[in-house]
Structures are given as C-alpha cells and as structure tokens.
Amino acid sequence: xxxxxxxxxxxxxxxxxxxxxxxxxxxxxxxxxxxxxxxxxxxxxxxxxxxxxxxxxxxxxxxxxxxxxxxxxxxxxxxxxxxxxxxxxxxxxxxxxxxxxxxxxxxxxxxxxxxxxxxxxxxxxxxxxxxxxxxxxxxxxxxxxxxxxxxxxxxxxxxxxxxxxxxxxxxxxxxxxxxxxxxxxxxxxxxxxxxxxxxxxxxxxxxxxxxxxxxxxxxxxxxxxxxxxxxxxxxxxxxxxxxxxxxxxxxxxxxxxx
Numbered sequence: 001x002x003x004x005x006x007x008x009x010x011x012x013x014x015x016x017x018x019x020x021x022x023x024x025x026x027x028x029x030x031x032x033x034x035x036x037x038x039x040x041x042x043x044x045x046x047x048x049x050x051x052x053x054x055x056x057x058x059x060x061x062x063x064x065x066x067x068x069x070x071x072x073x074x075x076x077x078x079x080x081x082x083x084x085x086x087x088x089x090x091x092x093x094x095x096x097x098x099x100x101x102x103x104x105x106x107x108x109x110x111x112x113x114x115x116x117x118x119x120x121x122x123x124x125x126x127x128x129x130x131x132x133x134x135x136x137x138x139x140x141x142x143x144x145x146x147x148x149x150x151x152x153x154x155x156x157x158x159x160x161x162x163x164x165x166x167x168x169x170x171x172x173x174x175x176x177x178x179x180x181x182x183x184x185x186x187x188x189x190x191x192x193x194x195x196x197x198x199x200x201x202x203x204x205x206x207x208x209x210x211x212x213x214x215x216x217x218x219x220x221x222x223x224x225x226x227x228x229x230x231x232x233x234x235x236x237x238x239x240x241x242x243x244x245x246x247x248x249x250x251x252x253x254x255x256x257x258x
C-alpha cells in the first residue's frame with residue numbers, strides 16, 4: 001500500500017507495511033462473531049484483512065490525514081464504520097452498545113492507556129489483540145517474581161488471560177521504531193473475580209508498586225495508613241501473584257467498610 005500519509009511522531013505512528021504480519025494479527029482473533037473496533041488504522045494495512053472476516057468492523061482514527069486516506073481507499077467503511085475520534089475519550093457504548101473486541105497496531109505512546117481503558121470496560125470488552133512494544137508486551141504477560149511484573153501485569157491478568165503470540169522486527173514499519181514489537185492476545189477469563197470495588201483494587205495495586213522496592217507494610221501504609229492490617233506484609237510488590245493481590249484487596253476492603 002503506497003505511503004500517502006505522513007507518519008506523525010506526536011501520534012506515535014509507525015505504519016505496518018508487512019501484509020503477512022497484518023494477516024496474522026487479523027487471524028489471531030478467535031471469535032468470528034464479535035463486533036470489532038480497530039484503533040488507529042492509519043492507511044488500512046490491517047483493516048483490509050479485518051474486512052475479510054465475518055465480524056462487524058468499525059475503525060477509530062484521530063489523524064485527519066489518515067481519515068481522508070481511509071475515506072478514499074475504504075469506501076465500505078462509510079458512512080458509519082469510520083469514527084473520527086480519539087479512542088481514549090470516545091464513548092464506547094455509543095460505538096457498540098454490547099460487547100466488542102479491540103484490535104490494532106496500537107500507537108506506542110498510548111498503548112498502556114488503551115489497556116487501562118480495556119480494564120475499565122472489561123465487562124464490555126472480552127478480547128483484545130494487537131501490536132505493542134516488545135518490552136510492554138513482555139511486561140503485560142509476565143508472571144510474579146520478576147522485575148517486568150508491574151501494575152498492568154496484575155490488573156490485566158486479574159480479569160484476562162494474556163498470551164504473547166509472536167515478536168515483530170522493526171523493519172516491517174514505516175518509519176521503523178527503535179525497538180522490537182510483539183503481538184499479544186488478551187481474552188477475558190470465564191470466571192471473573194468477585195471484585196465489588198474495582199477502583200479500590202486498582203488503588204491497592206498502584207500503592208504496592210509505587211514503592212516496589214519496599215515491603216508491602218510500608219507501601220500500603222503510605223497509601224492507606226499504618227493502622228490497616230493485611231497479609232503478605234513482608235513481601236514486595238512483584239512477589240505477590242494475582243490471586244494474592246485479590247486476597248490483599250479482600251482484607252483491606254473489609255477494614256475500610258467496617
């Protein structure tokens with residue numbers, strides 16, 4: 001596909017130009033029936049393969065130049081499937097009132113925010129498949145007990161299963177990024193944890209990792225006060241499994257309610 005859109009550094013744009021990679025991403029989405037929302041389609045390298053699937057497809061693009069290109073080259077997206085908005089501020093229930101999947105060669109500068117938004121709307125978004133910086137993808141998929149394990153690892157793996165599918169060389173992008181990339185598949189767990197207060201759970205995880213070199217007794221006390229009692233006081237943030245963070249949440253929640 002010819003390059004008629006100028007990649008914009010401010011938007012974190014690195015246009016994928018390898019059709020084989022785009023086809024693999026499109027094929028990796030397991031559900032053939034769920035509506036899909038592609039974030040940042042750019043010049044439609046991935047879009048062309050998503051349109052070959054039976055899934056309903058909408059795309060959301062903030063770059064005016066890309067929008068014009070898509071209007072010219074993908075008229076099948078008109079009038080309603082090409083959404084000229086910022087995904088981070090869009091009202092998702094207005095795009096799809098029911099469940100939908102997210103897919104994309106995600107702009108690197110907002111990839112973490114896309115994941116936080118997916119967590120926030122996890123009841124509506126059961127699947128996400130897309131391209132991330134390799135370092136970010138490995139962090140998301142990592143288990144407890146290593147340095148890559150962090151806030152996003154815990155939060156995403158609480159509600160979703162995460163699989164790192166394959167890594168991608170920087171030379172398949174225009175312009176090539178300075179880092180390698182990787183594609184991950186995120187699918188919502190069939191059995192969801194009983195987290196009545198997700199905001200509190202997120203606050204606890206962030207408090208633990210905000211002082212990740214300290215024992216939890218200090219990190220949690222800094223966020224919730226020294227009078228709070230909880231298990232795993234002598235652990236550090238990266239030592240707790242997702243299940244243990246749920247136990248930590250349950251303990252703190254009972255004390256806050258009482």
